[in-house]
Amino acid sequence: xxxxxxxxxxxxxxxxxxxxxxxxxxxxxxxxxxxxxxxxxxxxxxxxxxxxxxxxxxxxxxxxxxxxxxxxxxxxxxxxxxxxxxxxxxxxxxxxxxxxxxxxxxxxxxxxxxxxxxxxxxxxxxxxxxxxxxxxxxxxxxxxxxxxxxxxxxxxxxxxxxxxxxxxxxxxxxxxxxxxxxxxxxxxxxxxxxxxxxxxxxxxxxxxxxxxxxxxxxxxxxx
Numbered sequence: 142x143x144x145x146x147x148x149x150x151x152x153x154x155x156x157x158x159x160x161x162x163x164x165x166x167x168x169x170x171x172x173x174x175x176x177x178x179x180x181x182x183x184x185x186x187x188x189x190x191x192x193x194x195x196x197x198x199x200x201x202x203x204x205x206x207x208x209x210x211x212x213x214x215x216x217x218x219x220x221x222x223x224x225x226x227x228x229x230x231x232x233x234x235x236x237x238x239x240x241x242x243x244x245x246x247x248x249x250x251x252x253x254x255x256x257x258x259x260x261x262x263x264x265x266x267x268x269x270x271x272x273x274x275x276x277x278x279x280x281x282x283x284x285x286x287x288x289x290x291x292x293x294x295x296x297x298x299x300x301x302x303x304x305x306x307x308x309x310x311x312x313x314x315x316x317x318x319x320x321x322x323x324x325x326x327x328x329x330x331x332x333x334x335x336x337x338x339x340x341x342x343x344x345x346x347x348x349x350x351x352x353x354x355x356x357x358x359x360x361x362x363x364x
Contacts, residue, residue, distance in 0.1 A: 143183050143199060145171035151185050153199040164199035175216035175223070178258075182220025182238055186211035192225060194239035206233065206242045215256035215263070218298070222260025224279055226251030232265055234279035245279045255296040255303070258345070262300025264326050266291040272305070274326040285326045288318075295343040295350075301325050302347030306338035308355070319352055333360060 142154040144161070151165035151174065169187035176183050183195040188211060191204040209227040216223050223235040231244040232251060250268035257263070263275040270288040275281060294305040303326050309317030319332040319341070337355040344350075350362045 142180070143174045143176050143185075145174045145185055145187075147171055151183075151193070151199065151202070153183075155180075155198070162199075164195075165193065165202045167193075167202075172211065173213045173225075175214050177216060177220025178218040179220075182216070184214050184216055184220075184223055184225075184239055186214045186225050188212070188228075192239060192242070194223075196220075196238065205235075205239045212252050213254045215254050215296075217256055217260030218258040219260075222256070222278060224254050224256055224260075224263050224265075226254045226265055228252065228268070232279060232282070234263075236260075236278070243279075245275075246273065246282045253291050253294045253305075255294045257296055257300030258298035259300075262296065262325060264294055264296060264300075264303050266294050266305065270307070272326060272329075274303075276300075276325070286320075286322075286329050288320065288329075292338055293341040295341050297343060297347030298345040299347075302343070304341055304343055304350055305329075306341045306352055308339065309335055309337050319350070321350075323347075333362070336360075 152161045153164040154161045169190040171187045174185045185193045192206045193202045195202045214225040232246045233242045235242045252268045254265040261278045272286040273282045292306045303322040307318045318334045320329045322329045339355040340353045342351045353359045
């Protein structure tokens with residue numbers, strides 16, 4: 142397991158979270174981490190900093206790409222295909238575990254991103270709630286859906302099922318929703334509502350969701 146602490150460092154656990162070790166003592170404003178399925182290839186992003194990658198489970202880290210206002214990162218199951226998004230920047234993709242990066246799509250206020258297990262099906266949200274999807278590893282992107290502020294977006298392993306959360310405390314949204322798509326982001330359906338949603342997760346097959354509300358409870362579906 143890997144976790145980031147805003148203004149502190151990167152922490153890893155090799156025993157399912159029983160104990161944690163400070164893996165990268167770099168006091169950046171870390172906002173996102175991702176891991177390969179075996180836990181060896183890790184990637185972390187921070188605001189106004191460089192992307193950092195590890196190929197040994199966090200024992201050592203290497204700075205990559207340029208300093209940008211990174212906001213989120215996602216990884217394929219093997220850790221080779223990565224996607225990261227920057228505020229007032231572009232979507233960036235890598236096919237070599239973060240060694241090199243290519244800028245994709247247009248400059249927007251990119252905020253959240255998720256990836257299928259093979260790294261080919263991607264979904265990204267800008268701060269204004271516009272959802273884009275890609276089926277070719279980020280080479281091309283299609284605008285799909287607009288909602289208000291998106292606090293999180295997740296994908297099933299095959300990339301066909303997506304879910305996102307909208308916080309109820311967004312200035313232009315009267316109620317927070319969980320939205321689900323079963324066709325790779327082409328259409329969306331509102332589910333659970335009226336919560337200040339802050340985080341969301343999905344099982345590999347897309348049948349189970351877990352979402353947390355700010356200052357409240359954790360919800361699961363199906364029950």
